[in-house]
Amino acid sequence: MNWFFVLLSLMVFPGGLFLLAGGMAYEWVDRKMLAVFQNRAGPRWFQPLADTVKLLIKEEIIPDKVNEILFIGLPIAALAGGLTAALYVPVAGLTPVYSFPGDLIVTLYLLSLLTLCMGLAGANTLDRFSLIGATRTLTQVFSYEAPFLLAMLGPALVAGSWQISDINAYAGGHWLILTQPVGFIVAVIGFMGKLVMPPFDAPEAHTEIGAGALTEYSGRGLAFFHLAKAVELIVGLSLVSAFYLGGLANPLEFLVKTLALLFVLIGLQSLLTRMRIDQTVGMWWRYGTLVVLAQWLVIILVMRP
Amino acid sequence: MNTKQEPQRFVIPIGPQHPALKEPGNFQFTVDGEIVTKAIVRLGYAHRGIEKAAEERTWIQDLYLIERVCGICSHIHALAYCLAVEQLAHVEAPPRAQAIRVLVAELERIHSHFLWMGVSGHEAGFDTFFMYSWRDRERVMNILEKLTGNRVNYSANVLGGVKFDLDQEQIASIRGGIDFLEERTRHYLDVVATDFMFLQRTRGIGVMSRAQAEIMGAVGPTARASNVARDVRKDAPYAAYKEYPVDIILDERGDLEARFEVRLKELFESFHLIRKILDTLPGGELTARMPRKVPAGEAVMRVEAPRGELLYFIRSNGSDKPERLKIRTPTICNLTSVVKLAIGHQLADVPMILAGIDPCFSCNDRSVQIRTSNDPDGRMLSWDELRQHGIDFYKRLEK
Amino acid sequence: MRIGVMFPDVSGALMRHSATEKYPFQRQGVTARLRSLLKWNPEACTGCGLCAMDCPAEAIQVNVLDRKAKRFVFAYQVDRCAFCGQCVESCRQGALEMANDRWELAALNKEPFMLYFGDPDDIKTVLAAEPAGEAGIPADK
Numbered sequence: 067m068n069w070f071f072v073l074l075s076l077m078v079f080p081g082g083l084f085l086l087a088g089g090m091a092y093e094w095v096d097r098k099m100l101a102v103f104q105n106r107a108g109p110r111w112f113q114p115l116a117d118t119v120k121l122l123i124k125e126e127i128i129p130d131k132v133n134e135i136l137f138i139g140l141p142i143a144a145l146a147g148g149l150t151a152a153l154y155v156p157v158a159g160l161t162p163v164y165s166f167p168g169d170l171i172v173t174l175y176l177l178s179l180l181t182l183c184m185g186l187a188g189a190n191t192l193d194r195f196s197l198i199g200a201t202r203t204l205t206q207v208f209s210y211e212a213p214f215l216l217a218m219l220g221p222a223l224v225a226g227s228w229q230i231s232d233i234n235a236y237a238g239g240h241w242l243i244l245t246q247p248v249g250f251i252v253a254v255i256g257f258m259g260k261l262v263m264p265p266f267d268a269p270e271a272h273t274e275i276g277a278g279a280l281t282e283y284s285g286r287g288l289a290f291f292h293l294a295k296a297v298e299l300i301v302g303l304s305l306v307s308a309f310y311l312g313g314l315a316n317p318l319e320f321l322v323k324t325l326a327l328l329f330v331l332i333g334l335q336s337l338l339t340r341m342r343i344d345q346t347v348g349m350w351w352r353y354g355t356l357v358v359l360a361q362w363l364v365i366i367l368v369m370r371p
Numbered sequence: 372m373n374t375k376q377e378p379q380r381f382v383i384p385i386g387p388q389h390p391a392l393k394e395p396g397n398f399q400f401t402v403d404g405e406i407v408t409k410a411i412v413r414l415g416y417a418h419r420g421i422e423k424a425a426e427e428r429t430w431i432q433d434l435y436l437i438e439r440v441c442g443i444c445s446h447i448h449a450l451a452y453c454l455a456v457e458q459l460a461h462v463e464a465p466p467r468a469q470a471i472r473v474l475v476a477e478l479e480r481i482h483s484h485f486l487w488m489g490v491s492g493h494e495a496g497f498d499t500f501f502m503y504s505w506r507d508r509e510r511v512m513n514i515l516e517k518l519t520g521n522r523v524n525y526s527a528n529v530l531g532g533v534k535f536d537l538d539q540e541q542i543a544s545i546r547g548g549i550d551f552l553e554e555r556t557r558h559y560l561d562v563v564a565t566d567f568m569f570l571q572r573t574r575g576i577g578v579m580s581r582a583q584a585e586i587m588g589a590v591g592p593t594a595r596a597s598n599v600a601r602d603v604r605k606d607a608p609y610a611a612y613k614e615y616p617v618d619i620i621l622d623e624r625g626d627l628e629a630r631f632e633v634r635l636k637e638l639f640e641s642f643h644l645i646r647k648i649l650d651t652l653p654g655g656e657l658t659a660r661m662p663r664k665v666p667a668g669e670a671v672m673r674v675e676a677p678r679g680e681l682l683y684f685i686r687s688n689g690s691d692k693p694e695r696l697k698i699r700t701p702t703i704c705n706l707t708s709v710v711k712l713a714i715g716h717q718l719a720d721v722p723m724i725l726a727g728i729d730p731c732f733s734c735n736d737r738s739v740q741i742r743t744s745n746d747p748d749g750r751m752l753s754w755d756e757l758r759q760h761g762i763d764f765y766k767r768l769e770k
Numbered sequence: 771m772r773i774g775v776m777f778p779d780v781s782g783a784l785m786r787h788s789a790t791e792k793y794p795f796q797r798q799g800v801t802a803r804l805r806s807l808l809k810w811n812p813e814a815c816t817g818c819g820l821c822a823m824d825c826p827a828e829a830i831q832v833n834v835l836d837r838k839a840k841r842f843v844f845a846y847q848v849d850r851c852a853f854c855g856q857c858v859e860s861c862r863q864g865a866l867e868m869a870n871d872r873w874e875l876a877a878l879n880k881e882p883f884m885l886y887f888g889d890p891d892d893i894k895t896v897l898a899a900e901p902a903g904e905a906g907i908p909a910d911k
Contacts, residue, residue, distance in 0.1 A: 340496020
């Protein structure tokens with residue numbers, strides 16, 4: 067019966083359906099709260115689901131002169147990356163389904179798969195907005211990825227393990243946001259860059275370049291990219307709050323901590339103006355990376371026996 | 372397309388359908404990476420033939436046609452038309468009517484500047500600013516609705532006067548609304564002048580020097596942000612602006628930040644003016660008698676629309692219809708500056724620079740630029756050249 | 771130079787109702803001066819036709835059957851009307867009025883947009899005299 071539980075954990079809970087539903091719920095919270103902050107009514111609770119269903123029903127138009135395998139495959143790879151990453155993360159405050167030493171690195175790379183796929187998808191088409199969007203997406207990857215990685219490795223350094231479940235257990239007793247505030251801030255802002263949230267939405271700034279890298283996507287592919295983003299929202303939120311906000315030990319803790327973090331993210335989204343891509347890069351490489359490296363230095367010096 | 376002829380160029384088309392433009396216009400920006408190296412504008416997508424249509428209608432019918440040249444500044448168009456026709460017919464609207472005309476024009480300016488402020492915030496990716504400024508714009512729309520019955524296309528003017536009067540209740544509600552809007556405007560001025568993230572997108576972007584502004588013939592707030600003291604309300608007061616003078620707001624910097632500040636500070640002038648009109652509203656009639664046939668002659672009328680100088684030329688041949696009507700809207704004067712200023716800036720700044728002049732494409736589409744395959748950049752034709760072009764064209768067809 | 775200058779708005783919005791009007795469920799009243807569907811007073815009308823002449827949208831047609839007996843048929847095309855109020859302004863007898871009561875005019879068919887005022891028999895006469903055009907739309911003068 068072992069394979070049955072494996073399949074269950076992959077397809078229904080905590081992977082698969084649960085993640086998709088949870089991701090859409092969190093996406094709704096994001097949209098609704100942003101609307102409340104802007105004094106609007108905002109969407110009703112089923113809007114993300116309705117959007118997804120609509121996109122899945124729509125005809126998918128494959129533009130001329132693209133590599134069709136890549137065009138169809140990239141959204142699937144992006145979604146798969148997000149879903150796979152969730153298996154190593156204490157989503158819903160439960161112990162991760164799979165765990166091995168060093169899974170933190172694997173998870174972080176799986177999370178980057180979405181942005182990479184979006185960049186490739188944009189570069190795959192001939193559309194001029196897509197190409198600019200793809201350039202910007204990949205530029206953004208190279209700017210936030212290093213500081214984000216460094217910020218996520220900070221807790222690993224203190225916990226003395228590169229295994230997510232170990233760090234989670236260690237963080238349960240230590241609120242690392244207090245000892246590593248810089249890492250927390252960089253992780254949160256890097257996460258916003260990862261999800262292309264405002265103010266880091268230059269890669270899909272619709273007043274400049276339409277929908278950016280995804281301009282040519284219409285039906286199923288677009289739905290998969292959206293779902294991948296929703297899944298990544300929930301995975302990333304649980305990862306950051308597990309590391310910095312005192313660990314995730316049970317579902318209640320998960321809900322409270324991730325929603326609180328999401329609340330902060332939405333506040334930042336509503337208060338800040340979109341940055342140009344050169345400003346984003348400048349900010350990360352001039353300040354972000356340096357402050358995280360400085361914090362690393364402090365950690366290493368303090369932890370020396 | 373251009374990319375085919377010169378494959379090394381990468382051209383980003385903005386428009387005629389593009390999320391940054393709510394109206395059809397076409398801009399082609401040649402970019403080198405993110406930097407714009409060349410910009411071409413092409414207009415004419417919303418040419419509605421209003422000038423010709425106006426020749427087919429009576430003076431009274433034209434009033435409502437003219438009001439629909441622009442959706443945002445509808446009153447100022449009708450006002451310019453009325454003033455020009457009244458000038459031709461040697462009729463002067465009574466002082467109370469003139470004051471009410473100015474009152475509506477200033478309320479319209481508030482509504483237009485709030486709208487512009489929100490749209491520019493949206494172009495910069497600051498949606499919260501957009502949502503709040505448009506929420507507050509509802510207040511001035513409600514005032515206009517209460518005053519005139521409509522939220523846009525107020526139909527406040529008739530030839531020789533205005534349609535409606537003000538009563539005490541309305542004066543009170545306008546005062547209340549103005550107080551609220553003044554407080555909000557102060558807050559928005561604070562935002563555009565001090566918010567670090569927003570200033571990153573406006574400070575030093577699209578700088579137009581005073582000399583440039585004068586050469587390119589910029590008008591309205593765009594020119595005033597470059598320290599060109601040009602305001603028809605001051606230079607050639609029309610309607611009741613003689614009795615209610617305004618101060619010109621100037622700024623030396625000429626960048627987007629200056630354009631924001633000039634427009635917002637102008638709002639305080641408008642609030643001040645509205646209060647003054649409400650305090651000292653002259654009594655008397657609302658309309659003067661207007662003949663149905665307007666004596667032959669020509670008239671030019673300049674007014675200050677929210678976007679800048681608006682010019683009307685009308686020729687009458689003594690019948691009940693105008694013989695020729697020519698409109699020059701402020702956007703066409705300011706568009707040149709966009710094409711010039713965009714060069715050297717990042718692609719991300721282009722929508723902001725474009726929004727900075729408060730463009731309104733539908734109202735300016737009155738001329739068509741000729742472009743041929745061996746002259747892709749387009750050229751302007753003089754009247755003789757155009758005539759020759761037509762003759763050559765039909766000669767080619769005959770062969 | 772500050773960051774997040776709009777914080778008072780954003781935090782205050784948590785306590786405030788959304789500014790969005792939930793239109794079909796919540797109806798705000800209209801203003802007293804709103805110009806809605808045109809009303810015609812047959813008693814006052816003299817059939818001079820000034821309203822039809824000045825109408826910028828050519829939405830009004832005054833058919834005079836008998837001026838002395840005041841037999842008029844007032845044809846009003848609602849979908850053409852721009853609600854500018856020029857007809858009310860032009861009418862010297864005060865026979866026209868644009869009140870603020872009927873403004874939700876959306877309909878699924880064209881019939882509500884073609885209104886004939888006057889004696890039913892006269893309307894029949896006028897309709898019969900019109901050349902067969904598109905249903906409901908009178909031919910041009």
